[in-house]
Amino acid sequence: xVQMTQSPSSLSASVGDRVTITCRASRSxxxxxxxxxxxxxxxxxxxxxxxxxxxxxxxxxxSGSGSGTDFTLTISSLQPEDFATYYCQxxxxxxxTFGGGTKVEIK
Amino acid sequence: EVQLVESGGGLVKPGGSxxxxxxxxxxxFSSNGMNWVRQAPGKGLxxxxxxxxxxxxxxxxDSVKGRFxxxxxxxxxxxxxxxxxxxxxxxAVYYCARDGFSYYYGSGTYYHRPNFDYWGQGTLVTVSS
Numbered sequence: 001x002v003q004m005t006q007s008p009s010s011l012s013a014s015v016g017d018r019v020t021i022t023c024r025a026s027r028s029x030x031x032x033x034x035x036x037x038x039x040x041x042x043x044x045x046x047x048x049x050x051x052x053x054x055x056x057x058x059x060x061x062x063s064g065s066g067s068g069t070d071f072t073l074t075i076s077s078l079q080p081e082d083f084a085t086y087y088c089q090x091x092x093x094x095x096x097t098f099g100g101g102t103k104v105e106i107k
Numbered sequence: 108e109v110q111l112v113e114s115g116g117g118l119v120k121p122g123g124s125x126x127x128x129x130x131x132x133x134x135x136f137s138s139n140g141m142n143w144v145r146q147a148p149g150k151g152l153x154x155x156x157x158x159x160x161x162x163x164x165x166x167x168x169d170s171v172k173g174r175f176x177x178x179x180x181x182x183x184x185x186x187x188x189x190x191x192x193x194x195x196x197x198x199a200v201y202y203c204a205r206d207g208f209s210y211y212y213g214s215g216t217y218y219h220r221p222n223f224d225y226w227g228q229g230t231l232v233t234v235s236s
Contacts, residue, residue: 034222036152043202043226044152055224087152091208091220095168098152 002026002090006099012107019075021102023088026069032092033071035064038101039084047086048073078104109133109225111203116230123193123234129186129203129227137161137181140206142221143188145199146229153199156188157206157221164217171197193234200229 003026013019023033031051036044046055048064051071061076075082083106088099115127127143143155156177157166165177176189186203207224211217 032220036223038152043229044223045226046207046222046224049207049222049224089152089222091222094157094166094219096154096157096221098154101151 001095002029002093002097004088004090004097004099006086006088006102008102009100010103010105012105013078014107015078015080017078017107019078019082019104021073021086021088021104023066023071023073023099024069025071025090027093028068029090029092031067032090033064033066034089034091035062035073036087036089037082037084038087044087075104109205111205111225111227113201113203113227113230116201116232118233118235119193120236121194121234124189124191125193125232127188127190127201127203127230127232131184131186131203131205134205134225136179136184140209140219140221141177141179141186142204142206142223143177143186144202144204144223144226145197145232146202147196147199150199154221155201157209157219158186159209159211159217159219161211163215164219166219190232193232195234198232198234200231202229203227 005024033051035048038044110132174192204223205225206221
């Protein structure tokens with residue numbers, strides 16, 4: 001299976017901050033990398049697919065980049081509603097696998 | 108509006124069985140692959156199983172292979188997960204999720220590259236004596 005490693009596992013940030021979350025795959029997954037946001041008690045929500053494509057309805061402050069094994073999710077200016085847990089997921093090799101999550105908390 | 112509504116969760120003893128259902132609406136159900144994804148309490152996300160749009164291709168996580176069976180009924184716009192020989196480690200919220208990407212090509216080969224673009228609200232399965 002492809003192992004997905006996210007860093008950091010948690011971070012504290014303020015409204016307006018630029019936030020970057022990293023995801024590393026144990027082997028190349030080309031651009032088959034997706035990002036999700038999950039708020040407590042809710043289902044995950046797809047933010048980015050194909051490493052850099054913004055899902056419909058997702059604010060443009062979210063962006064993704066990377067290919068191969070190293071990927072990044074960036075929130076350009078953190079908003080109050082962005083405090084949540086973020087997961088990466090590879091879809092290149094079955095089984096699809098998720099990273100362990102990054103919890104973004106209020107500083 | 109796409110809606111996925113799970114049902115069938117509950118408390119079951121180890122070794123028992125449970126059948127989850129997911130009712131879909133707001134899209135052409137027969138056009139998309141479908142998935143089950145679970146989340147143990149306080150833990151991360153784990154993919155469980157996928158079924159292609161015509162049920163020709165089915166995939167399972169190793170952790171559930173031989174115990175769980177995914178199926179779908181396109182006439183009823185419904186997805187199912189039959190769970191047998193349940194273990195304590197199967198305790199989780201189970202989400203039904205639509206596949207926004209995988210597709211058939213050529214002479215019926217399936218390109219399984221799922222992203223999960225719509226999710227249900229989840230149903231809790233607790234396995235405990």
